[in-house]
Structure formats: structure tokens, C-alpha cells
Amino acid sequence: MGIDHRKINRLLQKLRSHPYCVYAIETPHTGYLRSFRVKEGSEVQPGEILFLLERERNLKPVKSRVSGRVQRLRQDLLDRFVEAGEPILEIWHPLSQEEVISEILQEALQVLRAPETARYLPSPEIEARLRKDGPGKALVHPGEDLLIMTFMKRETPIRHEGPPAVIYRVFFDPQEVVPAGNPLLGLCSPEEVPYIDRVLARIREEWPEQ
Amino acid sequence: MKERLLIANRGEIALRIMEACEELGLDYVVVYTRADEESLHVRRARRKFRIADYRDPNEILAVADEAGCTAVHPGYGFLAEDFRFARRVVKRSRPLIFVGPRWEVIRDLGSKLNVKRLAREMGIPVIPGTIEPLYNEIEAEAKAEELFQWLVENGEPEPRLLIKASAGGGGMGIEEVRELDEVRPIFRRVRAYAKRLFGDEGVVIEAKLSCFQHLEVQILGNQHGELVHFGTRNCTIQSPGRQKRVELAPGFDPAYLTYGFSPEKVLEEIINHSLKMAEAVGYDSVGTWEWLVTPEGRAYLMEVNTRIQVENEISARISRIRRRPVNLIREQIRMALGEKLGYTQRDITFQGTAIELRLVAEDTRRNFRPLSGTITRFQYPRYPWLTVRTHVPEDRPYTIPTEYDPNLALLIVWGEDTPRALERAHRALEEMILEGHTSGGGPLHSNVPYLREKLKEVYRFPV
Numbered sequence: 001m002g003i004d005h006r007k008i009n010r011l012l013q014k015l016r017s018h019p020y021c022v023y024a025i026e027t028p029h030t031g032y033l034r035s036f037r038v039k040e041g042s043e044v045q046p047g048e049i050l051f052l053l054e055r056e057r058n059l060k061p062v063k064s065r066v067s068g069r070v071q072r073l074r075q076d077l078l079d080r081f082v083e084a085g086e087p088i089l090e091i092w093h094p095l096s097q098e099e100v101i102s103e104i105l106q107e108a109l110q111v112l113r114a115p116e117t118a119r120y121l122p123s124p125e126i127e128a129r130l131r132k133d134g135p136g137k138a139l140v141h142p143g144e145d146l147l148i149m150t151f152m153k154r155e156t157p158i159r160h161e162g163p164p165a166v167i168y169r170v171f172f173d174p175q176e177v178v179p180a181g182n183p184l185l186g187l188c189s190p191e192e193v194p195y196i197d198r199v200l201a202r203i204r205e206e207w208p209e210q
Numbered sequence: 211m212k213e214r215l216l217i218a219n220r221g222e223i224a225l226r227i228m229e230a231c232e233e234l235g236l237d238y239v240v241v242y243t244r245a246d247e248e249s250l251h252v253r254r255a256r257r258k259f260r261i262a263d264y265r266d267p268n269e270i271l272a273v274a275d276e277a278g279c280t281a282v283h284p285g286y287g288f289l290a291e292d293f294r295f296a297r298r299v300v301k302r303s304r305p306l307i308f309v310g311p312r313w314e315v316i317r318d319l320g321s322k323l324n325v326k327r328l329a330r331e332m333g334i335p336v337i338p339g340t341i342e343p344l345y346n347e348i349e350a351e352a353k354a355e356e357l358f359q360w361l362v363e364n365g366e367p368e369p370r371l372l373i374k375a376s377a378g379g380g381g382m383g384i385e386e387v388r389e390l391d392e393v394r395p396i397f398r399r400v401r402a403y404a405k406r407l408f409g410d411e412g413v414v415i416e417a418k419l420s421c422f423q424h425l426e427v428q429i430l431g432n433q434h435g436e437l438v439h440f441g442t443r444n445c446t447i448q449s450p451g452r453q454k455r456v457e458l459a460p461g462f463d464p465a466y467l468t469y470g471f472s473p474e475k476v477l478e479e480i481i482n483h484s485l486k487m488a489e490a491v492g493y494d495s496v497g498t499w500e501w502l503v504t505p506e507g508r509a510y511l512m513e514v515n516t517r518i519q520v521e522n523e524i525s526a527r528i529s530r531i532r533r534r535p536v537n538l539i540r541e542q543i544r545m546a547l548g549e550k551l552g553y554t555q556r557d558i559t560f561q562g563t564a565i566e567l568r569l570v571a572e573d574t575r576r577n578f579r580p581l582s583g584t585i586t587r588f589q590y591p592r593y594p595w596l597t598v599r600t601h602v603p604e605d606r607p608y609t610i611p612t613e614y615d616p617n618l619a620l621l622i623v624w625g626e627d628t629p630r631a632l633e634r635a636h637r638a639l640e641e642m643i644l645e646g647h648t649s650g651g652g653p654l655h656s657n658v659p660y661l662r663e664k665l666k667e668v669y670r671f672p673v
Contacts (some may be wrong), residue, residue, distance in 0.1 A: 009472075022269075029262040030272045055272045081276045084269065085244050115581050117612045117651055140537035152580035152616055154292050 005106055008199065014208070015100055023066055029084045031055030033077045038055045044091060051088060068093035088103045097209045101200055105169050108162055109186030114178040117157070120173040130167065134194065138167045145185060166190050183194035212237060213547060215309070216274040217251075219285025220264060221601040222620060223518070224251035226282050230539040238339045239277040241270065245611035246339040261303050264288045267295050274306055275650065281307035281546065290517040293317035304385065307394045309546040311495040311516045318491060323414065324375060329511050332490060334483045337502065339416025343376040345401070347394050350415060354393040357417045366420060373397055373402035376412035381510040383408070384405060386418065399565075420600055421671055422502040424448070425461040425477075425509070427484040428525040430538070431493040432545040438555045439481050440538065446672065448662050449578045453656065456664050457566040458628075459524040466563075466628040467669045471507025487514070496522065496542045505671050518542055520568070520620065527564035527624050532557045563631040565623045565668070567661045569600075571616040575661040580616040583648035584609045590619070591641040595634055597622040607646075618644070618656065 031053040038050050049061040050070075052153035067107070068091040077088065095103075098127060114120065122130060129138040141164050146159040169186035172178050188196055214237035217227045224240060228251065231238040240255035244265065252258055261269040267286050274282055282299050284290040296313035299306050310316065311579060318324055322344065329336045338360050344350045354371055360370035372503035373396050375383030383403050385396050397413060405411040420658075428440040442461030445454045461475035461480075498515040518539055526536040531553050545551075571581040585608045590598045600619035602608050610616055621638050625631030639662050648655035 029266065030259065030276075056268045058268075083260040085260055151612055152582070152614070154580060156579070180612075203296055 004107070008104055008187070010099075011104060011107055013160060015095060015103060018166065020068075020092045021066075021095055021099065022071075023068070024087050024091055025050060025062070025064070025089050025091060027082050027084055027086045028060070028062065029053070029055060031060070031082065033080060033088070034059065034084050036075070036078065037061075038070045038073070038089070040070060040073045040185065044068060045129050050193040053082075062088075066091055091163055093186060097204060097207050100207045102169070102171070104199065104203055105186050105196075106171070106183055106197055108164070109168055110156075110187050111171075111183045112146070112185040112187060114149075114172075114182050114184055116151050116182050117177060117180045119174070119176070120147050120148045120149055120158075120171075120172055120178055120184055122146070123157065124149055126167070130170070135170055136166065136197075137170050139190065140165055140167060140187070146208060163189065166193055166210060168193070168196060213281055213307070214238065214277070215281045215543070216270065216282045216306075217241070217276065217285070218270045218357060219288060219290075220246050220614070221251060221522070221617070222599040223285040224249075224256065225414055226256065226539050226599060227285060227410055227543075228524075230537055231541055232642040233418060233537065233540055234270055234543060234545070239273065239279055241273055243613070245273075245603075245613050246421070248606075248608055250603055251601050253409060255610060265299060265379055267292075271299070271306075279306065281309055283543065284517070286517050286519055288373065291316055291320055291515070293320060297451070307546055309495075309543055310342075311493060311497065315491055316516045317495060317518050319497075321515050325511070325514055327641040328487065328490070329483075332483075334487060335508070335510050337416050337419065337512065340414045341373075341383045343410075343414060344397075344411025345413070349395050350397045350413065351390065351393045353415050354387065355390055355397070357415060357488045361417050366417075368420060372416050372418045372421065373400045374410055374414050374416070375400055375410075376414045377404060377410040378409035388414075415482070419502055419504060419510075422446075422472040422504050423461075423671060424512075425480060425501045425503055426519075426521075427461075427481050427501070428522065428538070429488045429493060429495070429498040429499060429547065430541055430551075431486055431488055431495065432551060433548065435492070435496045437485060437488055437493065438553075438558060439485060439590075440529045440536065440549065440558065441560050442477050442481065443521055443525060444669060445521065448665060449572075450573075451578060453578075454521065455568050455570070456661060456668065457521040457524055457568075458668055459528045459564045463563060463577075463628045463643045469506055469507070473507075476503055476507050478510055478609035480511075483509075483511065487511075495545055496538055498522075498531060521566050523599070523622050524566045527597070527622055528560050529560055530559045533559070545635065552663040561625055562626050563568060563628040563646065565625075565631050565635045565665075567621040567623070567640075568617060568657075569619040569621060569637060569644070569661070570657045571610055571618055571654060572657050573655050574657050578657075582610050582612045582616070583646055585618070585644065585646040585654065587643055588618075589643040590621070591638060593634070593638075595624045596638050628669070632668065635665055636662065 034052040034054045036051045044064045045067050053060045071090045073089045119157050140160045144159045147158040149156045165187040170185040216225050239263045240258040242252045259273045289295040293313045293316040296308045299308040326336045327341045371387040401411045423446045426443040433435045444461045447456035454494045464473045480501045502514045503509045522538045526538045529536040575578045623635045
């Protein structure tokens with residue numbers, strides 16, 4: 001069994017000392033920053049409007065995708081034309097149990113990382129299997145197409161090389177570009193599944209859902 | 211008021227448009243995405259705005275207004291042939307000049323079926339096939355039988371047809387048919403694909419030519435009804451994905467090769483047909499008429515590109531207007547701003563052969579797989595006969611963005627004749643230095659060996 005409990009303990013310790021994830025909220029496109037709907041220090045929930053951006057006479061509400069506290073709000077940009085990708089504020093998001101599990105799984109599982117900054121989607125067979133069996137049960141065989149990488153306008157299959165494995169976790173969103181090196185899938189052998197389940201049970205106990 | 215152009219594109223074409231603006235004394239503004247921050251088009255521009263996407267008209271127009279631009283140059287790709295964008299640019303509450311043809315012309319010549327229909331009406335030869343989308347498989351089979359017959363009569367040893375989604379493009383939704391029995395199942399498959407992908411189940415069928423050369427005619431027109439051509443190009447050497455890799459101007463060279471037909475006559479024919487159609491539609495910008503020519507010298511109009519192209523510069527390189535060099539982007543901008551040509555066809559002369567080599571980060575041995583990574587050393591020689599168009603810096607490492615085509619540079623070589631141009635092309639490739647590593651850590655390959663190999667095939671019909 002390849003799970004390194006000491007490594008997991010170290011990671012848990014690190015997460016406890018800084019139990020936040022800082023999300024930098026940037027403008028999704030150009031436009032005039034018309035108004036803020038939050039203040040410095042406000043607590044926000046997912047779906048809450050953060051600010052309004054006007055472009056070509058259309059007002060776009062930019063919403064929060066996570067919960068947390070608003071910090072570093074750029075009041076100086078109000079009513080100014082801003083470029084795409086301009087940092088507007090930060091949300092200090094307290095890590096949930098599920099997010100801690102995701103971090104731990106990246107240590108505990110054999111992680112398939114993005115070879116390129118690209119869009120990825122599961123191959124049709126894997127997608128069907130994940131839909132039918134769910135993560136933690138979907139098995140992948142040697143030589144099977146795991147994912148399809150859409151890269152520089154071309155599609156390239158990514159094959160599973162190695163012994164049969166269980167797809168325990170899907171780390172990416174097919175709608176978004178995944179930077180090179182980011183985790184895509186977490187795999188383990190079928191025999192390892194009960195051990196991983198036990199590690200997760202331990203985290204659920206030690207990091208209760210808020 | 212001094213005109214100010216918004217350059218709605220990236221990389222080498224953005225740099226060429228910048229250069230043309232500087233020659234004309236015009237202001238310009240550049241847009242870029244985060245992935246392109248290290249591109250030379252961004253580093254060299256004084257005024258620039260970061261946008262989310264080059265394909266988003268709202269981004270382009272918002273920046274144009276903010277920067278006080280009076281015109282938009284779309285370059286090639288992205289929004290260049292989107293007639294809705296061109297229409298919006300000129301019809302909005304704060305109208306701008308669109309550097310390209312009128313939107314109606316883009317709309318009418320952007321449809322391959324429409325071009326075919328128009329060509330037939332004008333007696334211009336097109337590849338035999340349907341000119342209206344087909345929806346019925348019985349009709350499709352009857353048409354296929356007729357086309358197979360035509361191919362046999364024209365001496366095709368292995369007759370093939372292509373069944374395509376009429377709303378498709380870029381090689382998507384195209385299947386090959388070898389026998390009449392295959393028509394119905396393939397027609398059904400393409401029709402379902404077309405419906406799924408393009409929301410329109412219309413399908414077209416055309417004869418597939420097994421051996422041909424791909425020629426282009428460079429046209430320039432304006433709103434005053436003036437029309438000239440800048441000769442022809444040969445773009446036959448393409449990757450398996452139909453991406454051009456080596457282009458030459460002029461289209462044929464009878465001094466270099468013996469043809470089984472009169473190349474002068476064919477060139478004259480395709481130029482005249484292209485000019486005739488351009489005149490009929492009131493073509494008012496730079497544009498390219500694309501032709502397929504068989505080894506017997508039969509020419510068929512394939513499509514019209516209503517924009518500046520990657521390979522325009524080889525036409526400019528062999529052309530002179532009253533002995534002065536030509537810049538087709540400068541001419542395109544001048545025409546968009548309402549100027550007159552100031553010259554006629556008689557003032558345009560041609561000299562020598564120009565070759566364009568497209569340097570691409572791709573693994574040609576593995577099905578032309580595009581490569582990403584970092585270029586750590588990039589240097590190219592300087593000669594009066596060589597122009598290098600690139601957005602890749604020579605003075606610092608450059609990471610190839612993965613969002614776009616992995617094109618790195620265009621090498622444009624001129625020679626007094628084809629052998630001299632070929633010799634110089636080899637020399638330019640030999641002396642160029644490109645080093646780097648892929649994102650996986652391996653050495654970064656480019657298509658230089660492939661280009662070198664392909665120089666042996668210039669002007670020849672593919673075997």
C-alpha cells in the first residue's frame with residue numbers, strides 16, 4: 001500500500017495553520033466598472049453579485065463562485081475603463097471539508113496531471129462509466145483512452161498506461177482550460193480503494209463540515 | 211481628423227498592420243490576451259489593451275471606443291470573414307471603418323455554395339457538384355451517380371466523391387465516398403453530424419480531384435470601382451490537415467518546369483475569371499480567388515477569401531508599382547479609407563520568384579502534432595532577399611501559447627528566378643536557429659526538416 005500517512009499529516013497540519021483559499025477575482029472582460037455590491041470585509045455567498053461591469057451598453061453582474069470574506073477591494077477603479085483580467089478584489093474562502101479532501105487526495109492518489117495548458121474531457125467510454133458507476137468505482141484498463149485533450153485546435157487522446165486502475169477523483173471541469181501540471185484525475189488500484197476510503201473517513205472526522 | 215486603427219488580431223499579422231500604419235502615418239491601438247503578453251506585437255505597441263478573447267466583437271468594439279479609434283483592421287482568422295461583425299462595425303451608433311470588403315460582399319462570397327452558383331451563372335468553371343444543399347438521400351444518390359460518371363469520363367483512375375456538411379468549414383464534416391453503395395450511409399452520417407454541429411442538416415456532394423495544384427489570384431479593388439491584380443501564387447504544398455506550409459509566387463514558372471499545358475494561358479484564364487467575378491460583386495478590398503488546376507491544365511474555382519492572407523506578402527514581394535515596392539496591407543488600409551489607387555494594372559510589374567516558408571512548432575513525424583513549450587534561442591539571418599515575419603522575440607525566452615496555432619514565423623525569400631530563390635530558401639533555413647524544450651521537457655521540434663524536404667517539390671504536381 002503506497003499511502004504515505006506522514007505526508008498526509010504534514011499537509012493536514014499546513015491546512016490547519018492557514019485554512020483559507022484566496023481567490024483573486026478579476027474582470028472577465030473589458031468595460032467600465034460601474035458599481036460594487038460588496039464592501040471591504042463583507043461576507044459573501046456563492047452566487048452573490050460582487051460588482052457590475054458595463055461593456056457595449058450591457059451591464060454584466062460579476063458573481064462570487066465561493067463563500068468567504070472580501071479583501072483588497074479596488075475602489076480606485078470605480079467608473080474607470082478596465083482591461084480583461086484586472087484584479088478587482090479577493091475572497092478569503094474558508095476551506096470546506098470537501099476541499100480539504102481534494103487536497104489530500106492529490107497526495108494519496110496517483111495523479112494524472114495536465115500535460116499541456118488545454119481543455120480536457122473524458123473519453124465517451126470513460127464518461128459513460130463514470131456516469132454509471134461513479135468516481136471510486138469506475139475502472140480503466142491499460143491502453144484505454146482516458147481523456148481527450150483539445151489543444152491548439154486539435155484533439156489528442158490521452159491513454160491509460162499502467163495496470164487496471166480505479167478513477168477515484170475527477171479534479172477538472174470540462175468547461176475550463178486546465179493549466180499544464182494541474183491535476184486531472186486521481187487513480188488508484190482497486191485494492192487501494194478501502195485504504196483511501198479510510199483516509200477520507202479520518203478527514204471527515206478531523207475536519208467537520210461547517 | 212487623423213484616423214486611428216484598432217488592430218483586432220495577434221502575432222505577425224498584427225505586426226504587419228502596425229508597420230503599414232506607421233508607413234501611412236496613422237495611429238493604431240493593439241489588443242492582446244494574457245497568453246500573448248510576451249508576443250512582439252504587444253511589446254512593440256505603444257498603446258495596448260488586454261482583452262479576454264480576440265473572437266469577441268464586444269471586446270474589440272469596447273476598446274475601439276475607449277481608445278478613440280476610427281477604424282478596425284481584423285487581420286486574418288478570428289473575425290476577419292464574419293460579415294455580422296463587419297456589418298456591426300459600420301452600422302453601430304458610433305460607426306467605424308471596417309478595413310475589408312463591404313459586409314454584403316463578405317456575406318455573399320463567404321458561402322462556398324453561393325460562390326459556386328455565382329460562378330456557374332458567369333460561366334466560370336467550378337468543381338462539379340451540387341450548388342444547393344441536399345436533404346434527401348435519393349437525390350444525393352442520383353447526383354453521386356452523375357458525378358462518378360463525370361470523373362470516369364475525365365480520366366480519374368480512382369474516382370472519389372466528397373460528401374460535406376454545407377454549413378461546415380475548416381475540414382470538419384467531410385467524408386470520402388469510393389462507391390455508389392456507400393453514398394446513402396455516408397450521406398445519413400454527414401447529415402446527422404451537420405445537424406448536431408451546425409444546426410443545419412444540409413449536405414453537399416462534389417467530385418474529388420485526385421491530383422491538382424492549388425493556385426491563388428491576388429485581387430485589389432476599391433469603392434471607386436477600380437480593380438487590379440497582383441498576380442498568382444502556388445500553395446500546393448500543405449500538411450495533411452490542409453494547412454499551407456510552402457507558398458510561391460508566381461503560380462507557375464515555365465522557366466523552371468515543363469508543363470503538359472500552357473501555364474501562361476491557364477494563369478491568364480484564372481486571373482480574368484477572378485477579375486470578372488470581383489467586378490460583378492463590386493469587390494472593394496484585398497481578396498484572394500482560390501483555384502484548383504489539374505495536370506491537364508483544367509482550372510476550377512474553389513472559393514474566395516475576403517481578407518488579407520498569411521501569404522499575401524509573396525505577391526507583394528514579386529510586384530512593383532512603377533518600380534516601387536508594394537505593401538498590400540498598406541494598400542488595403544488606403545482603400546478602406548476611401549483613397550483611389552493612383553495607378554493602373556499597366557503600372558504593376560512582376561519580377562523574380564518569392565517563396566514563403568511557414569515555420570511551425572509541430573512534430574511532422576507524428577501526424578503534424580502541434581507542440582507547446584518554450585523557445586530558449588531564436589535567431590534568423592539578415593539578408594536583403596529575406597524578410598522574416600514573427601512575433602517571437604530573439605532576445606528572451608518565449609513560451610508558445612497553447613490557445614492558438616503554433617505558427618512561429620514566416621520566412622519570405624526572393625530570388626531573380628526560382629533556382630536562386632530555392633537556393634536562398636535552403637540557406638535561410640540552414641542559418642536559422644531555433645532551440646527550446648516542450649512542456650514535457652523534451653527538445654522542441656519544428657517543421658524545418660519538412661520544409662527543407664518539401665522545397666524539392668515546388669511547382670510540381672503531387673505524386
